[in-house]
Amino acid sequence: MTAELAEFVAQGDLFVLTGAGLSTESGIPDYRKPDGTRRTVPMTFQQFLSGDDARRRYWVRSAVGWERFAAARPNGGHHAVAALQRAGLVQHLVTQNVDGLHAASGADALELHGSLSSVQCVECGSRSDRAEFQGRIRDANPNLPRDVALLADGDAEVARSAQDAFVLVACPHCGSLVVKPDVVMFGESVPTATVEHCYAQLELSRAVLVLGSSLKVMSGFRFVSAALKSGKPVALVGLGSMRGSERADLVLHEPLGATLTATCERLGLQVQTEANATT
Ligand SMILES: NC(=O)c1ccc[n+]([C@@H]2O[C@H](COP(=O)([O-])OP(=O)(O)OC[C@H]3O[C@@H](n4cnc5c(N)ncnc54)[C@H](O)[C@@H]3O)[C@@H](O)[C@H]2O)c1
Ligand SMILES: [Zn+2]
Incomplete structure (x- = not known):
């Protein structure tokens, strides 16, 4: 299967969407x-605006999750994407992630969700x-809880009493x-200028490669949907179910x-990791 992916990637001009x-x-759920x-129901922007109680709930969980979230390092997947970009195979790299791990691996990614x-x-x-x-x-x-389970987006499970005291x-x-x-x-939207920029980049791309997204969120799926409509090849790589897979x-x-x-090895590309960067 890697052979098919390598063939897809080798033709270049990729619009890569990561999730x-x-x-x-890297340890981020x-x-x-x-x-x-x-797995969890994230707070909406409207709930966040509803009052200090909601904001205490958001910030206590985020404050506790942050320490581990901020310590996460890019994994082999991020380093491989950076290698594909260095090799000139990527027209546009856009991520739904908010963790900064593309930049940490030396890649240049547009952060769709900030x-x-x-x-x-x-x-x-x-x-x-x-x-x-x-x-x-x-x-x-000073008494924030420690050693709690990290959830998606730097969120964490925190007891109600800690929320009230925050x-x-x-x-x-x-x-x-x-x-x-x-x-x-x-509950918020991606800025229109960002979306339009991505559509313009999609237009310039030959094919779309999605890495690790369920594509349940419309802000990423719309690019896959547009690519499928215009007949551009689409490849989806991920463990779970992915929207649009029946047409990919x-x-x-x-x-x-x-x-x-x-895939990078097959293409003869060197993947630079933090371990081999210093050698
Ligand atoms: N790291 C982050 O910054 C982060 C983390 C969680 C959620 N979010 C936000 O939540 C939203 C989630 O949407 P999404 O589609 O990106 O994520 P998602 O959670 O809906 O989908 C992730 C997909 O990746 C698959 N997956 C998990 N581990 C994998 C692995 N090792 N290899 C291959 N596939 C794997 C899962 O089975 C799932 O199908 C986004 O809008 C994003 O902003 C960001
Ligand atoms: Zn202010």
């Missing part, structure tokens, strides 16, 4: 089980660094307590790290 499945081997049902590495004030619009914001959260909440941290510019992660939350040209249910590394 949470690419980062599970995905949203959907293999059958496509959700990144958890910064926060944005809903009142004044100013952005600030998440690591610095996390330091202020820790100062205000002290919200204000925007450093205007003092508002309505500060959100700098990501497109459920190639569907592989394989783990991404090993599969993408083997």
